[in-house]
Amino acid sequence: MNKVFALIFIGLNIISGAQEIVDSTKVWSVLTGHCHPEYTVYTTEMYRFSNDTLMDGKMYKTVFISEDEQQEEWFFFGSFVREENKKVYYREYSGEEGLIYDFNLALGDTVVVNNPRAVSEVTLTLVEIDSVETSEGYRERWKLTNESFEEPEYWIKGIGSMAGILNSTSNLFGGLCGTYILLCEQENNAAVYQNPDYEYCYYDELIVSEEEAKTPNKMFDIRYRQTDKSLDLIFESKEEHHIFITDVKGRLITEKKSSEKQIRVSLAGQPKGLYIIVVHTNDGITVSKKIMVY
Structure with missing residues (x-):
């Protein structure tokens, strides 16, 4: 099989230099999905490295973690x-260290990443x-890719994985549970990088629940199609429904009326994040649900 490797720079000023990852002046914010039987909780976790340990x-x-937007309270994460x-090597308190980054690669090179937070080690090729x-x-x-996995892995020099600083290769396996997404990275208390797919570096705790589906007035179910960033709304009846979709700031994304039992709403071009779907009926019933678009 022929493999194609690409180096793409068009008139850009690329920062050179060491660009170390393990730097006590850096802080990363990561959106993390925590799976539960009936719902998923999304939280923002901050990470920083400090204090030498032999x-x-x-x-x-x-490694320290904070879930405080103001970063006033930090706790030992149990790892180094x-x-x-x-x-870059990572180890948990009672475990062996594993390689999570190697920034010595050239195009076409391979590396075996053995992140203790991932399901298993994996060989990646820089393509x-x-x-x-x-x-x-x-x-x-x-x-970086592996032919056994559909999704690629992305690393940014000096910043780390697009799945979050400690999560290299975790999303290849679907994550330990849920999703890991790098939101932002800052250095010396100044913002350096923000994920262009997200508006904020911090999201309050979000609960995306299936609880409504158990109630008599569930009215509709939602299925998210990640391939084209669209929502399928499946209704219990063919009565007319007035549908509003907003973002977390209340900005109206789309509004429509339908009497169909199933409709598809495209969110293509919209940023990733939490969206709220509100449906009204002519009988005065209103049901709202939340969904995370990623």
Whole structure:
């Protein structure tokens, strides 16, 4: 099988230099989905590295986590990281370390990533290098793939995985539960990178629940089609429904009326995030539901 590797830079000022990952001045915010039998809870988690810790003759930084938007309360995450020769290693308190990044690769090179947070180790091939914009200029973004997985893995130099700093390769397996998404990265308390698919660096706790489906007035179900970013609304009856879809700030995305039992609403071109679907009937019944678009 012939493989094609791509290096894509068009007149961009690419930042050079070491661009270390393990840096105590950096903070990452990550949107994380926590699965439960009847619902999924999405929270924003902040990560930073601080405090030197000597383990097995190697010096690590301690990993801290905060779910506080103001970053006033930090807690030990039970794990450690270290960086050596552009390679980043991660270990949990009672486990062995694993390689989570290697920024020494050239196009076509392979690396075995053994992230203790992922399901298992995986071999990745660097197939494409392009760039993303940061407040300091453009940084290289690497696309890494494995033929056994449909989704690629993306790393940004000096920032880490698009699944979040500690989650390299986790999303290849569907994550340990739910979804991991890098929202933002800051350095020295200044914003450096923001995921262009999301409007904010922090989201309050979001609960996307199936509880309404158990109630007599559930009225409709929602199916999200990630392939084309559309929603299928399936109604219990063919009576007329007045449908409103808004974002979390209340901005109206679309409004329509329908008497069909199933309709499809496209959200193509809209940013990723939480959306609210409100349906009114001519009988005065109103039902609202939330869904995370990713």
